[in-house]
Amino acid sequence: MTAKSDLPQGTLDLLILQVVALGPVHGYAIAQRLQQVSRDVVQVPQGSLYPALHRLENRGLLAADWNETETGREAKFYRLTRKGRAQLETEAASWQRLTEAVGLILKLSEGGAK
Amino acid sequence: MEEQLEKELRFHIEQHTADLIAHGYDPTEARRQARLALGGPEQVRESCRDARGTRWLLDLWQDLRYALRTLRQKPGFTSVSVLTLALGIGASTAIFSAVNSILFEPLPYPHAGRVTMIWDHGADNPRLEGTFGTYRELLARSRSFEALAAMKAWQPTMTGPAEPERLDGQCVSASYFRALGVPPALGRDFDSSDDRPNGPKVAILSNGLWRRRFGGDRTILGRQVKLDGDAYTVIGVMPGAFENVLSPSAELWSPLQYDMSEGRAWGHHLRVVARLRPGVGTDQARRELDTIAHAPVAEFPRPPWAALKLGFLVNSLQDDVTRSVRPALLAVLGAVMLVLTIACVNVTNLVLARGAQRRGEFAMRAALGAGRLRMIRQLLTESLLLAALGGACGMAVAQFGVRAFVALSPPELPRLGAIGLDGAVFAFGVGLTTLIGLVVGLIPALPASRHALHAGLLQSSRRTAGGHQLTRRTLVVAEVALALVLLVSAGLLLRSLQLLFAVAPGFDASHLLAMQVQTSGHRFDDDGTAYRFFADALEAVRRVPGVAAAGFTSQLPLSGDQFGIYGLHFESNPNDHPQGDEPSFRYAVTPGYVEAMGIPLRRGRLLDARDARGAPLAVLISESLARRKFPGQDPIGRRVHFGPPSLPWATIVGEVGDVRQTSLAVGDADAFYMTATQGWFADNAMSLVVRARGDAAALTQPIKQAIWAVDKDQPIVRVTTMDGLVAASAAERRFALILFEAFGIVALALAATGIYGVLSGSVTERMREIGVRSALGASRGDILALVVRQGMALTGIGAAIGLGGAVAASHALVTLLFGVSRLDPIAYFGVIALLAGVSAIACWVPAWRAARVDPSITLRAE
Numbered sequence: 001m002t003a004k005s006d007l008p009q010g011t012l013d014l015l016i017l018q019v020v021a022l023g024p025v026h027g028y029a030i031a032q033r034l035q036q037v038s039r040d041v042v043q044v045p046q047g048s049l050y051p052a053l054h055r056l057e058n059r060g061l062l063a064a065d066w067n068e069t070e071t072g073r074e075a076k077f078y079r080l081t082r083k084g085r086a087q088l089e090t091e092a093a094s095w096q097r098l099t100e101a102v103g104l105i106l107k108l109s110e111g112g113a114k
Numbered sequence: 115m116e117e118q119l120e121k122e123l124r125f126h127i128e129q130h131t132a133d134l135i136a137h138g139y140d141p142t143e144a145r146r147q148a149r150l151a152l153g154g155p156e157q158v159r160e161s162c163r164d165a166r167g168t169r170w171l172l173d174l175w176q177d178l179r180y181a182l183r184t185l186r187q188k189p190g191f192t193s194v195s196v197l198t199l200a201l202g203i204g205a206s207t208a209i210f211s212a213v214n215s216i217l218f219e220p221l222p223y224p225h226a227g228r229v230t231m232i233w234d235h236g237a238d239n240p241r242l243e244g245t246f247g248t249y250r251e252l253l254a255r256s257r258s259f260e261a262l263a264a265m266k267a268w269q270p271t272m273t274g275p276a277e278p279e280r281l282d283g284q285c286v287s288a289s290y291f292r293a294l295g296v297p298p299a300l301g302r303d304f305d306s307s308d309d310r311p312n313g314p315k316v317a318i319l320s321n322g323l324w325r326r327r328f329g330g331d332r333t334i335l336g337r338q339v340k341l342d343g344d345a346y347t348v349i350g351v352m353p354g355a356f357e358n359v360l361s362p363s364a365e366l367w368s369p370l371q372y373d374m375s376e377g378r379a380w381g382h383h384l385r386v387v388a389r390l391r392p393g394v395g396t397d398q399a400r401r402e403l404d405t406i407a408h409a410p411v412a413e414f415p416r417p418p419w420a421a422l423k424l425g426f427l428v429n430s431l432q433d434d435v436t437r438s439v440r441p442a443l444l445a446v447l448g449a450v451m452l453v454l455t456i457a458c459v460n461v462t463n464l465v466l467a468r469g470a471q472r473r474g475e476f477a478m479r480a481a482l483g484a485g486r487l488r489m490i491r492q493l494l495t496e497s498l499l500l501a502a503l504g505g506a507c508g509m510a511v512a513q514f515g516v517r518a519f520v521a522l523s524p525p526e527l528p529r530l531g532a533i534g535l536d537g538a539v540f541a542f543g544v545g546l547t548t549l550i551g552l553v554v555g556l557i558p559a560l561p562a563s564r565h566a567l568h569a570g571l572l573q574s575s576r577r578t579a580g581g582h583q584l585t586r587r588t589l590v591v592a593e594v595a596l597a598l599v600l601l602v603s604a605g606l607l608l609r610s611l612q613l614l615f616a617v618a619p620g621f622d623a624s625h626l627l628a629m630q631v632q633t634s635g636h637r638f639d640d641d642g643t644a645y646r647f648f649a650d651a652l653e654a655v656r657r658v659p660g661v662a663a664a665g666f667t668s669q670l671p672l673s674g675d676q677f678g679i680y681g682l683h684f685e686s687n688p689n690d691h692p693q694g695d696e697p698s699f700r701y702a703v704t705p706g707y708v709e710a711m712g713i714p715l716r717r718g719r720l721l722d723a724r725d726a727r728g729a730p731l732a733v734l735i736s737e738s739l740a741r742r743k744f745p746g747q748d749p750i751g752r753r754v755h756f757g758p759p760s761l762p763w764a765t766i767v768g769e770v771g772d773v774r775q776t777s778l779a780v781g782d783a784d785a786f787y788m789t790a791t792q793g794w795f796a797d798n799a800m801s802l803v804v805r806a807r808g809d810a811a812a813l814t815q816p817i818k819q820a821i822w823a824v825d826k827d828q829p830i831v832r833v834t835t836m837d838g839l840v841a842a843s844a845a846e847r848r849f850a851l852i853l854f855e856a857f858g859i860v861a862l863a864l865a866a867t868g869i870y871g872v873l874s875g876s877v878t879e880r881m882r883e884i885g886v887r888s889a890l891g892a893s894r895g896d897i898l899a900l901v902v903r904q905g906m907a908l909t910g911i912g913a914a915i916g917l918g919g920a921v922a923a924s925h926a927l928v929t930l931l932f933g934v935s936r937l938d939p940i941a942y943f944g945v946i947a948l949l950a951g952v953s954a955i956a957c958w959v960p961a962w963r964a965a966r967v968d969p970s971i972t973l974r975a976e
Contacts, residue, residue: 032133045153050119
């Protein structure tokens, strides 16, 4: 097994919003998608997934409906609200800026060490 | 919500399990893995609730369930606390509901604050009823009012198809209903053309009378009803909601139709009510009326007894009708608040005592990670629940209390119908309950949670007991102090009432029956017919077996009769105004009245058959007048003048004892007696007094029959024993006394249980010390003294503080006291002795238990 990284603080919300942005999806599928996409590098603690979903729903960033899955089971499907989409855009942009800045700093210090 | 969360998590696990099975896991192992991956279900659920912000709700529910369980585990503690709180909350809510609706809620009139009463400020009586002459002058000269109305009582007999009925009504100025601001619901109001001498005979009915006598028939307007033999046209019907606080029993109204040439135009027998113009304050109106009073004009000449030398008494109607009961009501409200405080202190004490027992529990919870705030919240939930239970039971107590209050209330209490548990009262009860819950919970909660960690787990609670005992003792001292304040107040009232009833009314009230006999109909327009009727009735009454003596009087002492105050002009004082300077009660009586009442003759003779119509005018004067006008001289044979100038001088033939007319507490005794037939007008209502050989009340029916045998149409009202009137004269004080006594007893009982509780707790905690003491040779008496001393010290400190409080509180009682100083030593010492006695008993029980401690057992137990 490869070593897994813990998710940086506050990024779980961003990842959830990104996954949900692709279309209505239930909690288990979100967990699966996160794991697959991150190629098992990022460990999403399933225990914190649901509280995060409920928090986002409570803040009005997500909305939820009960619908049938392809297998005919009833599940709670989350989708992005308009407010959620706006939030996703701002958070994604700020994440971009942050990682760019962090990347720059890392490069700088590498150069300095040489 | 909870179910959905459950379902969502279950779906996750099942889906995960299915995937794992598809990847070749064994089903049991797959389920295990899926569960592990998700984590502890309870934590996940908890976190989800947290995320939704519903945590507090569940915590509250948890606290409530826990609180309920703990309360149920201690039924004794719970029931005593709930009962104590229910009594306190119930009593105070009941009293509040009465005080609120009587004193604070506005009267049921539009802009009720503008409705104003105007009284003549008499020399002896600051609330003298007005005269028509004064009313007429004010109507012409004052500018402060948009409506000004005079009124007097009217008791017509209604005859017609149904049986005759004596009704309570009022004769009023045309603007009466405009002054109150309530127009008739049906028909029209009086107008000025109705209210003139010999004007049309018209009447307005109350809604109640209209429904009762006329079945609510709307065609009543314009129809005629027979009142005292005259046909009155009904012109209006008042709304059902109309509350006539000026005469609550009045059912119909007719215009006053006063004629200035009438002899009674200057008699003080009218009440005056007015409505202030918008923007005019009571003070402004008062100033204007005073200016008018001190600046007479030629157009409105005034006789000396209505010269308005002292101006007017001007007050809002609300202040006016609540004036006599206000001090008693406020005092009672204060008293009930004291009781409530004591009840709270007692429950706090109980909660504290229980807190000591529960210290281990809280220490355990703290050790398991409960936050301090969380534990305070738990304690608060418990006390709030306790208070809520107390409050709920208290509302039932209040329901009952309101009824008891109405039953006990003095007759002067206005607006009894308005007393009830309404929204304001309910809000008061709920607010009170919440406040109590917070206070009762917080006092014990703070030290309990502070002590919890460091002390509790060690179970060395006895070493830390000191802090709790100190709080509890402080509370007991407070209880004793508050109880003393209440008891001293009750004691002062009790002394007042004793002294009041010791006041001689001036007549012998025992075996004395009184009733008012009225004449009704035009036959009695001739004074001679009226005199003859009363004389015949008296003869008939005297023949009734069991009657020892009987007589008629125009006004009856202590009955509230306040008509007939006339100026006396003594010949010996030539400087007196010719129309008289000495306002005195006029008693127009039949010979035999003074004897029947048992009023003592001081000098001369009483009135008898000699003093008939046409004979020289003879009067009796009261002792107080004789002493003032003829000091050291014999008044017999002197001459005096009263009434219209045409009346000849009257000769004083006797001097009789003073009689309390207004009330036992008021000493306005100046009076003169004359035979009714020698008077200048016949009263249409006379009070019959009958001295019985046996039980006075039993004579009521035979006497009524005897009078009706003379004339069956004449109404007889206001039947009462004079003993009853004497008692009623002190009704407000008695009312306050009953409530103070009840509250005082409750307070005393609560304080005693407080002392008992603290001492019991202290004895239990000091069992070992007591054991050691007796092992070292302390006698039972020593141990007994030890505990009793401790308890009496608490009582002593509490009593000392309470004395200060009682002295301060007695200021509020001054208007209710009679003949006793607010610092009356008998009341104070009596109460202290009572308190000491009761607390000694409360101390004795734990002390006795302590004295019986067997040292060998306690020491071995350690």
